[in-house]
Amino acid sequence: MSENAITRRSFLAGSAGVAALAAAGGYMSFGAWEQACADEPETDQGSWSAYTMCNACSSKCGYKAYVKNGRLSKLIASEHDASAQGKICARGYGYPAIVYSEDRLTDPLKKNDKGEFEAISWEQAFQEIGDKVKAIIDENGPEALALVQDPRPNGAFYTKRFLDALGSPNYYTHGAACNLSKASGYAEVIGAGDFSADTANTKMIMYIGRSVADAIKPAHLQGLQKAHENGAKVVMVDPRCNNSTVFADEWLPINPGTDLAFILAMSHVLIRDGIYDKAYAAENVVGFDEFAAGVADCTPAWAEGICGISAADIERLAVEFSQAAPAACIDAGWRGGFGNQYANSGETARAIAVFNTLLGCWNQKGGALFTSGVSAGKLDEEKFPPVPKVEGKKAGSAEYPLASAGMGVNVYAASLAKEGKMKGMFFYNSNMVAGYSNPAYLQECLEALDLCVVVDIQMSETALCADYVLPECSYLERLEVPAFNGGLIPSVSLRDKVLDVIHPNTKPCDEIFKGLAEACGVGEYFPFTIEELADAQLKTVGLSLDALREVGTVEFPEKAFVYGNTPKWKTPSGKIQFTSEKCAAAGYTAAPTWVAPAVMPAGGNQFRMITGKQAIHSHTMTANCKPLMAITEDYDLTRIWMNADRAAQLGIADGDEVEVSNELHTGRCRVKVTQRMNPTAIFLPPAYGCTSEQQHTAYGVGLRSTDYTTYQLETGYGSTMAHEILVTVKKVGA
Ligand SMILES: Nc1nc2c(c(=O)[nH]1)N[C@H]1C(S)=C(S)[C@@H](COP(=O)(O)OP(=O)(O)OC[C@H]3O[C@@H](n4cnc5c(=O)[nH]c(N)nc54)[C@H](O)[C@@H]3O)O[C@H]1N2
């Protein structure tokens, strides 16, 4: 086997332990690891297994981790886990190496007057942060505090409780940089932020800016595979021929930012020809006539001129959809097409929810489903004292009234620091500065704060802006609050502690936020351990921590989804709303109509810059993981994709180095010349361009799209408009 071959076992090799890594001088090949392990005495001592969940992306797949001689030896995906369904992806195997990274944070750090970090004790960190929080509350009130976190169980429980206890409503997810527009647009129409395509039974499914083979959740990928194998018609709408297209019947290389025109035109055809589900619309919809009047002019010929998909294809696809309905839908998408990308992303989401309604596919076999979940019931109030309800509205909710209240507009909260209105911010498992909008701008915002606290496992770009950096132990070293999952069969999964804590001065999330709460004078809301909390939550659904530890995932078949029921629409009218007063008040039309993207490339050497996931990296967090970065190097994955005809016009050949610039940034990279790309855009892989020198593997590799992003937010919705970027591309030396 070649030294560089990446096999499933060599991913694990990268996680084989501090001593072994040091011995091999860094990333180890499979052979070297095997040799190192061959020298280990075989013993049962130090061997065990535990169920946990991957932390390498939002999917949080469940698996069983085996430990041998104190080291992780293999991972087996949980068969019934909602995200994994028996499979985990390459990142899942590779990411454990981060646990043993020499770049891990090992002690609490404080920035001194010279701007350098010094290690301090936890006592000092808690005490000083507590004093500053109290001073901010005294002088400016709790609304001058905000927190941004990863919205998974631990982040959601501990950080929210901490902020609630302080009396601040300013609790944010990473949503404004991910799927805020999608969730908020859907909510306006169907009263829910998401739905699931019934891929196992569908006759026709269209993915709009969703690549399940690159942007992986194993359950979604297996769903697409099933649809394909069952002979369903699969249509991929994407300016880039993404890797999911191997399962598709058609690829439509749409002009980026124009999906709204395409969907409105397909809706036009359904209504013009009377081939929508009339009975369903009559019973369930308000605002139909207004929508129909609005799309009367949105003909396929009109849309062709905007989106680049031929009028004939638009006509044909609309008819095919109507023939497949109700076992058909446009997939909910996630981020790439309309999660947070364009000036019209929220309105695109609205149009998709409307289109699916015209198909009458909600909760129909093969259609689009609203599955439900289980959640923990009420806990004993003595042991888990309820926190008083927080008065006041999240910062940004008046300026961005369409933004989902649960997510909020995180970057807007940070921007208030520049006006002196936000004084203290906390970040948990979030790298806002590098990943949410323009890093130079966000850095200025965080530097204007009186207090910035970042809880991370490595020195992120956001941590570099902090006054205090608190080191968490890694996901394999901690127990977390159970994850209650929705799905066709609801379930609950556990992230249990797999490994002993490697760096003794790191702490898990629960202890960090309990310590912070005590120092801030609100410790009375945390008089329990994580074990007690997990057990109490599980008892409310008839389980226990011990029982879940044995199996990792428990399903609730008695709560399984039932086809055909009409959902309770959680909208103001109680019906599906083709019109929204809130959208009208926010500056849109009441029923979704065409909204142009904020910028348009002029041609010549100017392009729109778009991004999308690569199967082996996640956001900003995996680039510093050696086995995953080794794949980047082996396959030259930092290259931008450029359409072959445009490249030829510009005299750019495959592999050439180019300069990519706009008014905010200039950087160099190499080009992958391909026919798999819409001519108006370049595609930039999203995981690179790390500017933290303390991430020794990631630092300086590749370009980062946010450097080219203007800080500007989508009207009403508040998303960061991540693809409203124009750049010029020029061959170096030309
Ligand atoms: N450049 C770029 N920006 C992006 C994206 C992208 O692909 N590329 N994707 C967008 C999308 S879809 C999303 S959802 C958001 C995601 O945005 P974030 O949720 O902020 O995710 P990451 O950028 O991966 O940053 C996660 C941070 O958590 C840290 N971390 C990792 N494990 C742990 C842990 O166990 N505990 C703690 N406390 N910290 C930990 C990582 O070191 C990293 O600094 O980013 C958006 N922005």
Ligand SMILES: Nc1nc2c(c(=O)[nH]1)N[C@H]1C(S)=C(S)[C@@H](COP(=O)(O)OP(=O)(O)OC[C@H]3O[C@@H](n4cnc5c(=O)[nH]c(N)nc54)[C@H](O)[C@@H]3O)O[C@H]1N2
């Ligand atoms: N490997 C990997 N998998 C992940 C993650 C990860 O970081 N890495 N993160 C997880 C998270 S948090 C998220 S949000 C999801 C994201 O899941 P997706 O939204 O599926 O991911 P992306 O790759 O960002 O976008 C999908 C496609 O949208 C295309 N696209 C860009 N602009 C447009 C447009 O204007 N119109 C259309 N129709 N298509 C467009 C891109 O070319 C890309 O191929 O992935 C999840 N899974």
Ligand code: SF4
């Ligand atoms: S999809 Fe891959 S990276 Fe994401 S949680 Fe699952 S195994 Fe981990």
Ligand SMILES: [Mo]
């Ligand atoms: Mo995301």
